[in-house]
Amino acid sequence: MGSGHLRTLGFVRYLPEEDWEPIVLSACPTAFPRVDAGNVKAIPEGCRVHRAMGLDVQRQLSIRGKYPGFLAQPDRWSTWWVAAVWKGLRLIRQHQMNAIWSTYPIMTAHCIAHTLSRMTGLPWVADFRDPVSGSVEAGNPFSVSSQERWERKVLDRATRVVFTTPGAMHRYAEHYPQTFLAGRMAVISNGYDEAAFSTLPDPAVRLPRGPLRFVHSGILYPDGRDPLPFFSALANLKAAGALGADDISVVLRASGSEARYQEEIRRRGLEQMVALAPLVPNREALLEQADADALLLFQGGKFDHQIPAKVYEYLRIGRPIFGLVGKGGDTESLLRESGGAKLVALDDVPEIEKGLLEFVCALRDQRVPMANKNVVRSYSRRQGTTVLASLLDGITAR
Numbered sequence: 001m002g003s004g005h006l007r008t009l010g011f012v013r014y015l016p017e018e019d020w021e022p023i024v025l026s027a028c029p030t031a032f033p034r035v036d037a038g039n040v041k042a043i044p045e046g047c048r049v050h051r052a053m054g055l056d057v058q059r060q061l062s063i064r065g066k067y068p069g070f071l072a073q074p075d076r077w078s079t080w081w082v083a084a085v086w087k088g089l090r091l092i093r094q095h096q097m098n099a100i101w102s103t104y105p106i107m108t109a110h111c112i113a114h115t116l117s118r119m120t121g122l123p124w125v126a127d128f129r130d131p132v133s134g135s136v137e138a139g140n141p142f143s144v145s146s147q148e149r150w151e152r153k154v155l156d157r158a159t160r161v162v163f164t165t166p167g168a169m170h171r172y173a174e175h176y177p178q179t180f181l182a183g184r185m186a187v188i189s190n191g192y193d194e195a196a197f198s199t200l201p202d203p204a205v206r207l208p209r210g211p212l213r214f215v216h217s218g219i220l221y222p223d224g225r226d227p228l229p230f231f232s233a234l235a236n237l238k239a240a241g242a243l244g245a246d247d248i249s250v251v252l253r254a255s256g257s258e259a260r261y262q263e264e265i266r267r268r269g270l271e272q273m274v275a276l277a278p279l280v281p282n283r284e285a286l287l288e289q290a291d292a293d294a295l296l297l298f299q300g301g302k303f304d305h306q307i308p309a310k311v312y313e314y315l316r317i318g319r320p321i322f323g324l325v326g327k328g329g330d331t332e333s334l335l336r337e338s339g340g341a342k343l344v345a346l347d348d349v350p351e352i353e354k355g356l357l358e359f360v361c362a363l364r365d366q367r368v369p370m371a372n373k374n375v376v377r378s379y380s381r382r383q384g385t386t387v388l389a390s391l392l393d394g395i396t397a398r
Helices: 005-018 037-041 080-095 107-120 141-157 166-175 177-181 228-239 258-267 282-290 309-317 330-338 349-364 373-377 381-396
Strands: 023-027 048-052 100-103 124-128 160-163 185-187 212-217 248-253 274-277 294-299 321-325 341-345
Touching: 005 100, 005 381, 023 080, 048 080, 080 107, 100 107, 107 124, 107 141, 124 141, 124 381, 160 166, 160 381, 166 177, 166 185, 166 330, 212 282, 212 349, 228 258, 228 349, 248 282, 258 274, 282 309, 294 309, 294 330, 309 330, 321 330, 321 349, 330 341, 330 373, 341 349
Parallel strands: 023 048, 100 124, 124 160, 160 185, 212 248, 212 294, 248 274, 294 321, 321 341
Antiparallel strands: none
16 A cells, blocks of 8 residues: 555544544455555554455456456456445445545545445545546556546536645646536645654754765656656766765665666666665654655656645654755645745756755754744644544535
8 A cells, every 4th residue: 555545544533533433445455466554553443444345457357467458447446346336335324324435546436436426315525636647547548538537427426526735626626617616626635644653753953973864755756756867966966076975875765666766876876875775664664754864855847736645744754855846836835835845846957956965064054944833733634634524514514
């Protein structure tokens, strides 16, 4: 599982405080390539989680890595649909539910909710964490066309459609003005769950202690989150004698495409400065971030309408951030609002060089500004759950 599920996990934890009892319907664990046992343990005691049979057709129905593309409509977990509707109807009748909530990026979850809402008449909140165009597997035309059709159906049918950023909502408002004008769109930001940070050490002033440790946690993409300009800037600074392995050490944790990045690191002579590290449980990743001197963020213009979940973790951890971002995007706006980050353009090598050198010097001199704690506090999952509960109260007329 990736980090996106933590949003729903946080809502599940805090909704009972708002007089809402969540009952979760998910796919069986074998439908996912991996499951973080630590996050499973984080499911609140007493929360009822029900599972329906589903397969990942890419992993479980492929032959030598290939499978018929039409099976992935709207996505690789379409087999979950029938069993989940059957189980969902039983749960709705058994518990006399008041509303349905579904969350992306597995479009099949919205398909299930659409079916259940039509069959029962229950109000439905559809959560679009990321825009469909940035999430669907472009290599499968069946998935692309199917998800585009279902996007329209969701926007037409759902009682409320929720987005994680203002930019994403405005983008959808342009394409679906009737839904927006009807007041059926809302923003509930991503955030951090305080429960995950309660036992982490408080951020402290770092004294110079050898190479400054920079950490990036999470996947990178060749398009939109490309670290190669950063590699080039680091190599140029090394060649100029401005930075070396004694000054900075970079860890890219669970970045994906490791073979490609390792070759680029080797080609630039950065083996002593940049290391690729494997995936670890969320708890270990947070501890590593808390122990870093600075945190790296890659979020280019392609993702201007998205804010990675890790940004909120970074802000709550309280370490300085070196952000390579798209200018004018939602991520840049959030980091300017919160403070505590040095921002440069993702693909501008000279700007990265200049900004990184300034940032390293500021770290050494202990004069890097920290994030505004009041702003950071406003992005807790508890605060987001209050917004969600108010929305649910409104559509159910409780």
